Amino acid sequence: MKSLFIVSLPRSLSTVVYHVARLALRLEEPIWTSDGEVLNYDRFTLRDEPAHDDGAKYVRQEKEPELFQKLLSFAGDTLKSEGAAYKDVVQPFLLSTFLSDRDFAVLKIKRNLTDVCYSMLKMEWFYPARAAEKSTRLDDAVVEGLIRAEAAIDSIPGETIDYDNFIDNEQTIRNSLVTLYPNDKVRGFTFIDDDFRKSTEKILKRRETDLYKEIAQRVDRVKMGIN
Secondary structure (H helix, E strand, O other), rough: EEOOEEEOOOOOOOOHHHHHHHHHHOOOOOOOOOOEEEOOHHHOOOOOOOOOOOOOOOOOOOOOHHHHHHHHHHHHHHEEEEEEEEEEOOOOOHHHHHHHHOOEEEEEEEOOOHHHHHHHHHHHHOOHHHHHHOOOHHHHHHHHHHHHHHHHHHOOOOOEEHHHHOOOHHHHHHHHHHHOOOOOOOOOOOOOOOHHHHHHHHHHHHHOOOHHHHHHHHHHHHHHHOO
C-alpha cells in the first residue's frame, strides 16, 4: 500500500485526521517523531525535550535555495513510499516540490484562511512570516506566509477535504480515503461526539467577533498587496 501524506495549514485538526486515517488504513506511524510530523524538527525524539519553534519552518526555495535543497534531500532519504502515514503543517513549499513527482497518496485539509490566521496570531505562532516577501509588519508577514502556503498546498495533487464539512460529518474523510485507496479496505471510524461538537461550535463562533472581522480585512488587504 502506498504511503499517505496529510498536508494542511496549521490549526486545521490535522492530527485528528492523521490518526483516524492511518488507523483506517492500517499504515505505520514513524516512532521517531510525533503525530507523523517527519519534517518538523521540534517533534523529533532526538531532542531532549519538546520545543515550539527551534526548527526551520516554511522554507521557500526562492528565498533559501541551499537550505531548501538540503531539506529536499532529507525528505528523499527518509520518507518511505509504501506502508507509512505522514503529516505536515510546517513545510508546504517543500512538499509542493517533493510530492509533485513521487507516488504518495495525498489528503489535503482546506480550512478557512481567516480561521487559521486568527488562531496563529492569537497563539503568537509567527513562523509563517519566514515565507513573506512584501510585508514589513509582523502580523501582515504571518498572513502573507499563510496565503503563500495555501497556494503551495493547493498545487499538490491529491484529494481535498473541507474543514467545515468534516467537523460535521467524518464520512467526508472516509470517502476521500476510499478514493485514494480504491483497491484497499478502509475501516470505518468515528470521532464526533458531544464534546467534539461543543468544541468546534465554540471555535466557529469566533467568526462573529470584531477581532475575527478585523483579521479577515487584514487577509483581504495582504492578498491584494501580493497579487
